[in-house]
Amino acid sequence: MICSAVSERAAMFRIGGGVLSAVPHGSGHINDTYLVETAKGRFILQRINTNVFSDPYALTENLLLVTSHIRMKAALDGSDFERCTLTPVPAVGGAFCAEAEDGFWRMSRFIEGSFSMDRAERPEDTYEGGRGFGRFMTLLSDFPAERLHETIPNFHNTPLRLEAMKRSAAEDAAGRLSSCAGLYEEYASRAARYSEEWRRLDAALPKRVTHNDTKINNILFDSGTRRALAVIDLDTVMPGLSVFDFGDAIRTGAASADEDTTSPETMGLSVGLFEAYARGYLEEAKGLTRKETEALVLGAKMMTYECGSRFMADYLAGDVYFKASRPSHNLDRAASQMALLRDMERRTDELEETVRGLARVQTD
Ligand code: ADP
Ligand code: GN1
Ligand code: MG
Numbered sequence: 001m002i003c004s005a006v007s008e009r010a011a012m013f014r015i016g017g018g019v020l021s022a023v024p025h026g027s028g029h030i031n032d033t034y035l036v037e038t039a040k041g042r043f044i045l046q047r048i049n050t051n052v053f054s055d056p057y058a059l060t061e062n063l064l065l066v067t068s069h070i071r072m073k074a075a076l077d078g079s080d081f082e083r084c085t086l087t088p089v090p091a092v093g094g095a096f097c098a099e100a101e102d103g104f105w106r107m108s109r110f111i112e113g114s115f116s117m118d119r120a121e122r123p124e125d126t127y128e129g130g131r132g133f134g135r136f137m138t139l140l141s142d143f144p145a146e147r148l149h150e151t152i153p154n155f156h157n158t159p160l161r162l163e164a165m166k167r168s169a170a171e172d173a174a175g176r177l178s179s180c181a182g183l184y185e186e187y188a189s190r191a192a193r194y195s196e197e198w199r200r201l202d203a204a205l206p207k208r209v210t211h212n213d214t215k216i217n218n219i220l221f222d223s224g225t226r227r228a229l230a231v232i233d234l235d236t237v238m239p240g241l242s243v244f245d246f247g248d249a250i251r252t253g254a255a256s257a258d259e260d261t262t263s264p265e266t267m268g269l270s271v272g273l274f275e276a277y278a279r280g281y282l283e284e285a286k287g288l289t290r291k292e293t294e295a296l297v298l299g300a301k302m303m304t305y306e307c308g309s310r311f312m313a314d315y316l317a318g319d320v321y322f323k324a325s326r327p328s329h330n331l332d333r334a335a336s337q338m339a340l341l342r343d344m345e346r347r348t349d350e351l352e353e354t355v356r357g358l359a360r361v362q363t364d
Contacts, residue, residue: 002074006022006034006036007022008101009045009102009105010034011094012092012100012105013043013045013090013107013244014089014092014106015036015038015043015089016040017038018038019036019038019186020038021035021037021049022036023035024128025044026116026217027118028323029322029323030052031047031048031235032047032049033046034046036107038101040295041050041109041110041139042110043110044107044109044110045105045107046105046106046107047103047104048103048105048106049238049319050103051320055149056104058149058151059149060097060106060233061149062235063088063106063148063234063235064096064217065147066140066234067086067088067234068172069139069341070084070136070139071085073251074191083112083230085231086108086109086230086234087108087109088106089107093167103294104338111229111230111232112267113260115221115362116216116218116219116220116232117216118252118258119215119216119252119255119257119259120216120252120277122253123272123273123276125221125333126216126243126253126273126276127276127279127280128227129216129228129249129277130249130253130277130281130282130283130284131280131283132230132231133214133231133245133246133249134280134281135284136211137209137285138284138286139150140208145209145239148237149239149327150238150239151236151238151252152236152238155236155240156212156244156306157356158195158306158309159191159195159199161310162187162195164313165187165188165191165313166188167310167313168313168314168316168317171317172237172316173315173317174280174317175217176315176331177317180312180315180316180334183331183334183335184312184316185262186338187312187334187338190305194301194305197298197302199298201295202241203241204291205241205243205291206289206292207240208241208246208318209238209239209240210239210240210244211231211237211241211245212237212238212242212244213235214246214248215232215248215249215252218231218232218233222291242285243295243298244302244303245299246277246296247300247301247302247303248303248307249277249281251307251340253273253277254273254274254276254300255267255268255269256269256270258282258336259333260329260336264332264338264339267336267339267340267345268340269344269349271354273298274318274321274351275353275354275358278296280338282358282362283362286341293359296355297351297352301344301348305337306342307339308333308334308336308337308340310322311330311333311337312334314330315328315334316328337363
């Protein structure tokens with residue numbers, strides 16, 4: 001199948017031949033993603049969501065800087081040079097993003113022999129996810145953070161996210177608050193506590209170059225070996241906290257149901273998957289401080305809470321940010337994240353003990 005408008009956009013890039021097919025791909029919530037095939041190979045074509053990323057040139061500059069750095073580091077340690085990160089494809093004019101009447105587009109080579117998963121089901125996969133994101137942090141540990149544009153300021157500023165949620169509720173633009181008052185209250189009642197925790201973490205932990213959107217489907221696995229291959233979706237790589245990268249990955253990588261589930265009673269934390277992710281992460285994320293290790297579980301709760309509050313805010317605002325394919329989609333997501341958060345809160349001691357055990361092994 002060829003979407004002709006998309007083929008035209010693909011032809012803006014140096015793909016060395018005609019488009020054989022162009023089809024929607026993946027399940028990201030932000031950009032429009034297409035898989036494009038030509039006689040010369042396969043490519044990922046994306047329309048950048050400029051409501052979310054207001055400066056496509058800043059985004060492109062970050063992408064080039066980060067992918068070159070990772071490729072160089074991978075080449076030095078003998079890793080798979082071709083498939084270790086995204087390879088941006090230039091547009092016909094030479095720039096790495098192209099403007100059309102319907103917005104800004106960019107392209108990268110499709111990483112062959114890879115796949116992504118929306119939720120991990122096997123501890124081996126989650127362990128690999130942890131290794132992948134841990135290694136990502138280590139590869140960027142010597143990257144000069146000041147060279148990066150802050151593509152979304154205050155992206156993981158939980159207190160500001162909570163204020164935004166409260167504003168959405170006060171405005172009630174879509175007239176939805178009365179239908180979800182109980183769930184909203186569960187979110188709002190935790191705001192003071194988590195805002196205080198957030199400020200404590202922000203003051204105590206080092207800023208590192210982090211990914212900031214470590215959903216498990218933002219990592220590609222090798223189809224043959226099922227090992228972590230490349231971290232993708234690099235639009236939010238900015239200075240941030242390691243524990244938030246850890247936490248956001250736990251949200252999807254150690255959950256018992258999809259973020260999108262309509263049965264929140266099936267949602268909870270799998271301690272087995274949590275242990276597997278933490279083990280992989282601690283093996284590869286070199287140089288974490290003791291304070292960071294101690295805050296990993298809090299990072300998981302914080303990111304689940306923050307993401308859920310963003311879904312809640314978007315539901316109340318009338319689905320203006322995240323892609324939604326049904327009217328209750330963002331509400332379902334908010335409900336699933338609250339179910340996950342409640343389970344994490346209940347099991348905090350057990351999770352803390354799991355991390356302590358793993359950290360002891362690392363330092364022995
Ligand atoms: P979004 O920002 O909307 O989440 P992503 O960049 O994460 O978009 O892409 C969506 C999905 O497309 C990913 O989860 C992955 O499955 C797939 N994908 C993206 N880039 C590549 C690539 N270079 N090679 C293979 N698959 C890719
Ligand atoms: C978005 O782009 P994607 O689908 O990987 C969002 C994340 C949320 C996630 C929730 C730039 O991630 O912050 O955690 O949805 N990305 C942006 O699924 O807002
Ligand atoms: Mg993505």
